[in-house]
Amino acid sequence: MLDPKLLRDDPAKLIERLNTRGGDFAEVIEQLVALDAQRRASQTEFNRAQAEGNQIGKQVGERLRRGTDAGDPEVFALKQRGIDLKATLAQLQDQERELAERFAALLPTLPNVPRPEVPIGKDENENREMRLWGTPPVFDFEPVAHWDLGERLGLMNFARATLVAQARFVTLVGDGALLERALIAFMLDRHRAHGYLEILPPYLVNTASMTGTGQLPKFAEDSFRCRDDDLWLIPTAEVPVTNLYRDEILTDTQLPIYHCAFTPCFRREAGSYGRDTRGLIRLHQFHKVELVKFCRPEHSSAEHEKLVADAEDVLQQLELPYRVIELCTGDLGFAAARCFDLEVWLPSQNRYREISSCSNFADFQARRANLRFKAPDKKGTEFVHTLNGSGLAVGRTFAAILENYQNRDGTVRVPEALKPYVRKDVLSR
RNA sequence: GGAGAGGUGGCUGAGUGGUCGAAAGCGACGGAUUGCUAAUCCGUUAUAGGGCAGGUAACUCCCUAUCGAGGGUUCGAAUCCCUCCCUCUCCGCCA
Numbered sequence: 001m002l003d004p005k006l007l008r009d010d011p012a013k014l015i016e017r018l019n020t021r022g023g024d025f026a027e028v029i030e031q032l033v034a035l036d037a038q039r040r041a042s043q044t045e046f047n048r049a050q051a052e053g054n055q056i057g058k059q060v061g062e063r064l065r066r067g068t069d070a071g072d073p074e075v076f077a078l079k080q081r082g083i084d085l086k087a088t089l090a091q092l093q094d095q096e097r098e099l100a101e102r103f104a105a106l107l108p109t110l111p112n113v114p115r116p117e118v119p120i121g122k123d124e125n126e127n128r129e130m131r132l133w134g135t136p137p138v139f140d141f142e143p144v145a146h147w148d149l150g151e152r153l154g155l156m157n158f159a160r161a162t163l164v165a166q167a168r169f170v171t172l173v174g175d176g177a178l179l180e181r182a183l184i185a186f187m188l189d190r191h192r193a194h195g196y197l198e199i200l201p202p203y204l205v206n207t208a209s210m211t212g213t214g215q216l217p218k219f220a221e222d223s224f225r226c227r228d229d230d231l232w233l234i235p236t237a238e239v240p241v242t243n244l245y246r247d248e249i250l251t252d253t254q255l256p257i258y259h260c261a262f263t264p265c266f267r268r269e270a271g272s273y274g275r276d277t278r279g280l281i282r283l284h285q286f287h288k289v290e291l292v293k294f295c296r297p298e299h300s301s302a303e304h305e306k307l308v309a310d311a312e313d314v315l316q317q318l319e320l321p322y323r324v325i326e327l328c329t330g331d332l333g334f335a336a337a338r339c340f341d342l343e344v345w346l347p348s349q350n351r352y353r354e355i356s357s358c359s360n361f362a363d364f365q366a367r368r369a370n371l372r373f374k375a376p377d378k379k380g381t382e383f384v385h386t387l388n389g390s391g392l393a394v395g396r397t398f399a400a401i402l403e404n405y406q407n408r409d410g411t412v413r414v415p416e417a418l419k420p421y422v423r424k425d426v427l428s429r
Numbered sequence: 430g431g432a433g434a435g436g437u438g439g440c441u442g443a444g445u446g447g448u449c450g451a452a453a454g455c456g457a458c459g460g461a462u463u464g465c466u467a468a469u470c471c472g473u474u475a476u477a478g479g480g481c482a483g484g485u486a487a488c489u490c491c492c493u494a495u496c497g498a499g500g501g502u503u504c505g506a507a508u509c510c511c512u513c514c515c516u517c518u519c520c521g522c523c524a
Contacts, residue, residue, distance in 0.1 A: 043479055047493045054448095054493085057505035061447035075504085082504030249439090249476085372476095376458070379488075381476080 001108050001367045007033050017113050020120050020329035025110065032106055039099040046092040053089060056082045112364040114329045115301075115338045121328025127341075128328065133312070134321030136345045141408045143347035146399040147279035150176060152410055153427055155402075156280075167277075168269065168284045170395075175427050179401070179414075180287065182421035183394050184262050187289040187314055191391055194310050196260035196291060201240030203263055204231040209243040212369035214335045224266045224284075233266035237290035238388045243369060245294065249381055250373040256295035256303060260391065263288065280395040281353065287394035293387040294371065297363065300385035304360040308340045311356045311391040317417040320400050321345040323352050337362040342392070344400040355396045358389030 006014050011033050018025040060078050068075055119128045150156040155176025161169035172180050192198055210216040210232050215223060224233040234240055241261050250257075265288050276282035291310060295303045308324065315322045327339045336359040343352035363383035366372070372381040405413040411428040419425065 040479065043493085044481090047479060050494085051492055053504080057503095058448060060504050065447070079504040085504085 001364060002110050002113065003363070003367065004036060004107065006113070007036055014113070018110065020114060020118075021111060021332060022122060022330045028106065028110065032103065032110075035099060035103045035106065039096070039103050042092070042096040042099050046089075046096045049085065049089050049092050053082065053085050056085065108368070111334045112332075112337045112361065114332055115360070115362070118332065118338050119326060119328045120330075122330040124327075124331045126328040127331055128326045130324040130326055130340065132321075132323045133316065134319065134345070136321050137347065137404055139347065139406075139408075143403060144406060144410070145279060145348040146346075146402040149402045149406055149410065149412065150280075153412065153429055155179065155427065158278075166284065168282065170280060170283060175422075175424070176398075178422060179418075179427070180394060180398060182418050183397055183401075184287060184289060186317075186418055186421050187391060187394070188260060188262055190314055190317065191260035191289070191291060191310065194258075194313070196258040196310075199237075199241055199244070199259045199261040201234075201237060201244070201261055201263065203234050203240075203266075204229075205234055205240050205243065206230055207232070209239055209246065212243045212246050213239050213365055214368060215239060218334065221270045222268050224268060234263060235267050236265050236288060237261040237263040238292060241290065241292045242365060242371075242386055242388070245371050246369045248371065250294070250371075250384065252296065252373050252375040255373055255384065256293055256299065259292045261290050261292070262394075263290070280399045283395060289391050289394065291358075291389050291391040294366075294384045295387070296373070297382065297385050300360050300362060300387060303385075304338065304340075304358065304387055307387055307389050308342070308358045311342055311358055311389050314392050314397075315342065315344060315355070318397070318401065318415045319417075320397075320404055320415075322355070333357075333359060335359070335361050335364050337364065340389075342390075344396065345404065346400060347403045347406075353396065353400075355400065356390035356392045359387065361386045361388075 002014075007029065011029050015026050015029050018029075056078055060075060060082070063072070063075055063078075064070065119126065121127065147156070147158070151158070153175070154173055157171045157173055158169075161171040164171070188198055204226065207216060207230055210223070215232075215235060219235075223235055226232070240263070241259050244259075245257075264285055266285050269282055269284060272282060280286070291307055293303050293307060312322070312324065322342055322344045325341050325343060327333075327336075327341060332339055339357060339359040341354050342356035342358070344355040345351075346353050362385050365386045366383040369386075371384050371386065373384050374381045401415060401418075402412050405415060407413065407426075411426050413426055414422050414424055
């Protein structure tokens with residue numbers, strides 16, 4: 001959610017900056033500016049009436065305390081004024097509430113303002129490639145897709161997952177399960193070494209949490225919901241971990257907070273029916289290790305760079321070729337002020353595929369989730385800045401390892417960094 | 430699932446209709462005292478919104494709201510009534 005002050009200070013500038021995302025925000029913002037002015041005027045009026053009512057209440061109390069008879073004409077007159085005021089008060093309150101509700105309903109529909117550094121562009125074609133790392137492997141045979149490799153090696157079984165659940169689920173078997181577990185442990189160990197405190201959060205969260213990080217109300221149809229219990233299956237660890245400090249005022253000395261968390265993630269993938277129907281790329285349930293940071297506003301850019309570096313480190317340790325791209329204004333997610341994607345090389349697809357998305361939300365999420373901090377010597381509170389990124393999507397990492405480390409005979413070498421976890425050199429039948 | 434208890438400021442905890450945004454204690458901060466520490470004393474110590482109040486500003490002042498949430502009674506609600514949510518304890522069941 002945006003700072004309402006942006007609307008008052010310089011609406012033209014706000015329109016200009018939001019429009020870089022594509023679309024035209026002029027109308028909504030003008031509407032909001034008008035609503036905001038009306039709302040404040042209405043609130044002032046309502047407050048005045050409330051003050052008068054409080055005054056009457058006090059006067060009655062004072063007289064009665066001094067022993068004035070309850071039937072005294074003066075007291076009676078005061079009471080009558082109080083009764084008269086009630087109708088006005090109710091009317092003013094309704095008006096104020098309606099305006100506030102309309103404002104509160106409209107404001108969260110605005111996306112975050114892209115940071116000035118973000119390249120202007122329409123869509124993913126105008127994303128900026130920041131750097132390449134590693135070299136895609138050269139095969140003297142046709143590289144096999146990870147799902148074929150995986151099934152032939154007995155590491156995964158899609159048919160049985162469909163039998164047990166639905167399409168877009170997988171069952172990992174034997175060394176497949178082991179490799180998944182190894183990746184999770186490896187990633188968490190790396191992040192812990194970099195100062196992230198490991199969290200194992202609930203996988204079901206309430207509506208307030210989903211709203212706090214912005215999954216609701218916009219993306220309700222993308223999430224799995226337990227209707228009987230007001231609980232949602234988390235689409236990412238970002239939700240429970242960011243909401244850990246919802247409605248809290250942190251002390252400035254607590255910042256920055258670094259958390260890493262492994263969780264399963266559940267997504268309905270509504271509207272992606274034709275895409276990535278095979279393999280581990282797009283499933284209803286997948287594993288992810290997430291990095292989440294809370295910091296002071298002035299540090300969020302530097303923390304963002306470090307977060308990206310920490311995610312990259314995992315790929316480097318695994319010696320998987322990847323590239324880093326910066327999303328342009330047109331491709332930026334709703335809540336993000338700036339975002340870098342890490343894309344890993346997938347030989348069978350002969351291209352880079354997203355494996356991590358590292359976003360700086362600035363105060364956008366913090367405002368929604370009411371995440372603040374306070375410096376003892378300063379008056380008032382400030383919203384923290386939140387950042388998060390995958391470190392990494394485990395299933396996609398699994399896929400990348402199979403494809404990049406495959407041999408002609410269909411076996412797969414285990415990356416050096418994973419050997420202590422897998423305790424094997426090669427995955428074979 | 431059955432029975433009961435309870436939700437008050439950073440924490441503990443008083444408050445059952447009238448200057449209660451809320452006693453007291455703890456903690457924290459500022460000051461005094463002190464060779465140092467400790468102790469003692471004094472003071473400060475919630476958040477948010479609004480203001481056509483003052484200041485370049487940091488900020489100050491005023492009004493309003495908030496004692497789990499929403500509604501009701503009343504001139505007036507932390508306090509009475511209703512609904513909902515949540516937490517805890519005991520019993521049962523269960524990983």
